[in-house]
Amino acid sequence: MMSVTDILIICTCASSFVFILFSCSSLRNRNRRLPPGPKGYLCCGNSFQIDSDHIHHNLKGLHDDYGKIIKFQIFGTKVISLSSAKYISEAFELNPSCQIANDRPTNSTSDIFYGRKHIGLADWNFITSLMREFHKLSAILVFEKGGKLDQLFETEIKLLHLTFISGRNVDINPHLHLRLFLQHLMSILLIGETVDKSVPDNNVLWEFIDLLYVLIDPSVDGALRTFPFLRRLPGYYGNIYRQTIVARDKVGKRFYEDRKASYRPGNIRGLVDVCILNQLEELNKTGNSWLTDEHIKGLIFDTLAAGMTEILKTLRLFLLLMCHHPEVQTRLHVEVETIIGSERFPCPEDLKWMPYTQAVMLEIWRYGSQTPLAIPHLCRKDVELDGYLIEAGSVIFPNLYAVHHDEVTWGDPWEYRPERFLNESGELLPSDHTLMQNIIPFSVGKRACPGQDFARSRIFVTMASLMQRVRVIPPENSNLPPADPRLYSKAYPMTEPQFECRFLPREDSII
Ligand code: HEM
Numbered sequence: 375m376m377s378v379t380d381i382l383i384i385c386t387c388a389s390s391f392v393f394i395l396f397s398c399s400s401l402r403n404r405n406r407r408l409p410p411g412p413k414g415y416l417c418c419g420n421s422f423q424i425d426s427d428h429i430h431h432n433l434k435g436l437h438d439d440y441g442k443i444i445k446f447q448i449f450g451t452k453v454i455s456l457s458s459a460k461y462i463s464e465a466f467e468l469n470p471s472c473q474i475a476n477d478r479p480t481n482s483t484s485d486i487f488y489g490r491k492h493i494g495l496a497d498w499n500f501i502t503s504l505m506r507e508f509h510k511l512s513a514i515l516v517f518e519k520g521g522k523l524d525q526l527f528e529t530e531i532k533l534l535h536l537t538f539i540s541g542r543n544v545d546i547n548p549h550l551h552l553r554l555f556l557q558h559l560m561s562i563l564l565i566g567e568t569v570d571k572s573v574p575d576n577n578v579l580w581e582f583i584d585l586l587y588v589l590i591d592p593s594v595d596g597a598l599r600t601f602p603f604l605r606r607l608p609g610y611y612g613n614i615y616r617q618t619i620v621a622r623d624k625v626g627k628r629f630y631e632d633r634k635a636s637y638r639p640g641n642i643r644g645l646v647d648v649c650i651l652n653q654l655e656e657l658n659k660t661g662n663s664w665l666t667d668e669h670i671k672g673l674i675f676d677t678l679a680a681g682m683t684e685i686l687k688t689l690r691l692f693l694l695l696m697c698h699h700p701e702v703q704t705r706l707h708v709e710v711e712t713i714i715g716s717e718r719f720p721c722p723e724d725l726k727w728m729p730y731t732q733a734v735m736l737e738i739w740r741y742g743s744q745t746p747l748a749i750p751h752l753c754r755k756d757v758e759l760d761g762y763l764i765e766a767g768s769v770i771f772p773n774l775y776a777v778h779h780d781e782v783t784w785g786d787p788w789e790y791r792p793e794r795f796l797n798e799s800g801e802l803l804p805s806d807h808t809l810m811q812n813i814i815p816f817s818v819g820k821r822a823c824p825g826q827d828f829a830r831s832r833i834f835v836t837m838a839s840l841m842q843r844v845r846v847i848p849p850e851n852s853n854l855p856p857a858d859p860r861l862y863s864k865a866y867p868m869t870e871p872q873f874e875c876r877f878l879p880r881e882d883s884i885i
Pocket residue numbers: 493494495496506513676677680681682684685688739744745748749750772815816817818820821822823824825826828829
């Protein structure tokens with residue numbers, strides 16, 4: 375039996391040991407260089423110096439002052455912003471730190487995704503990596519060329535053209551039409567059919583996504599994380615949280631539970647059936663499957679939240695830029711006519727032979743930088759980046775907006791100029807060219823966008839088929855707002871202003 379003195383001695387030794395360890399680690403960290411950044415205030419750090427609506431642009435200014443790796447603090451959270459493709463790739467892909475810099479900071483969506491059983495905001499682990507690979511392959515596979523889904527998609531695009539052209543003498547705000555088009559595209563991808571307008575809650579996909587984006591807005595997320603009990607109280611925060619859960623369950627029922635109930639082996643209707651098939655095969659083989667019902671629903675929610683909003687942003691900015699740059703549109707028309715003609719519908723493979731169209735797409739993604747800070751990463755352990763210490767617990771922003779608007783790299787970053795990606799012969803620059811190394815709209819490394827091939831192919835087909843049929847021109851009865859990304863108001867989700875435009879049918883089109 376130990377005496378009180380023994381216990382005291384043990385406690386004293388233990389606390390001295392912890393103290394020595396702590397001092398050594400503080401001393402070690404003191405000797406390692408922390409990244410530069412603005413001086414903050416006690417407790418609140420730099421919280422009141424950074425405008426949360428324009429955080430990506432504010433941080434670009436700080437990068438200009440302090441360099442490509444900067445540190446600041448939002449209340450208790452240490453944040454690192456990286457504004458160079460080289461450092462982003464080192465942090466997330468190349469050096470040993472990529473093993474520990476690829477988690478996600480916690481946020482209030484954990485319950486929405488059944489305890490982070492999805493990809494986008496979940497930590498990096500074996501299941502996340504399996505889900506990413508599965509998602510990447512399946513999204514492309516179900517859209518096989520000439521297959522049923524491909525044809526349904528073609529029909530939807532043609533309906534979009536008709537909607538645009540039917541208002542040839544009026545100014546049209548394309549936003550709502552594009553939203554409907556994307557709702558149909560994602561529905562085709564997931565279940566192989568669109569949801570008819572007459573079905574109750576037919577717009578539940580956007581209802582869910584819109585609510586999800588309100589929930590992850592730092593002001594709402596911050597309140598719900600600091601005071602979790604708000605979720606159960608009446609009032610703004612509780613309402614948003616509960617409405618998101620309700621919308622999630624409606625999506626889960628229509629796009630998963632109902633599909634599982636009507637699933638028939640041998641009849642793959644869309645991505646959800648591929649998930650069900652995979653799950654059943656695993657269960658038959660091993661009695662277990664990593665793709666649980668909740669993981670499948672998480673995958674559906676990821677596809678919707680990331681896919682619909684991002685494709686919408688690219689297409690909307692494309693139309694706005696075409697109104698501002700008729701000369702670019704004319705060159706696109708010429709390339710579409712030369713490579714595809716006006717008789718057949720475009721297919722993703724055409725893009726290979728269309729360098730100008732590729733340059734137009736890259737320049738939309740560079741100029742607009744529609745995911746300006748990508749999705750924040752979390753660094754679990756102390757790591758070193760270019761001689762700087764990134765402390766454990768830091769949140770890392772891959773600042774794609776700053777990478778894409780660096781004056782030294784791009785010369786005139788605030789100009790929309792697709793030609794920058796072409797050589798004198800009109801060919802696309804080689805992949806090792808500095809500009810190609812610095813265009814990273816889908817981010818890089820282990821967490822880079824798994825939907826990029828799907829996004830690229832669908833955006834291309836939509837754009838090219840539109841260019842076969844229409845010319846987009848500025849509105850006659852309202853002002854066309856500038857496309858300048860410095861004016862966009864919010865980092866999550868980043869939106870350019872609403873605008874109207876006109877669609878004129880092209881004489882030689884095949885409608
Ligand atoms: C132009 C369109 C798109 C752009 C610019 C884009 C960009 C991005 C970026 C920058 C990230 C964050 C990467 C990081 O954390 O380092 C991301 C993540 C993600 N994207 Fe996309 N994306 C697009 C379209 C899509 C589509 C169509 C889908 C699905 C069909 C999709 C699914 C995802 C998912 C699931 C993640 C989370 C990846 C992870 O956490 O590991 N994205 N995307």
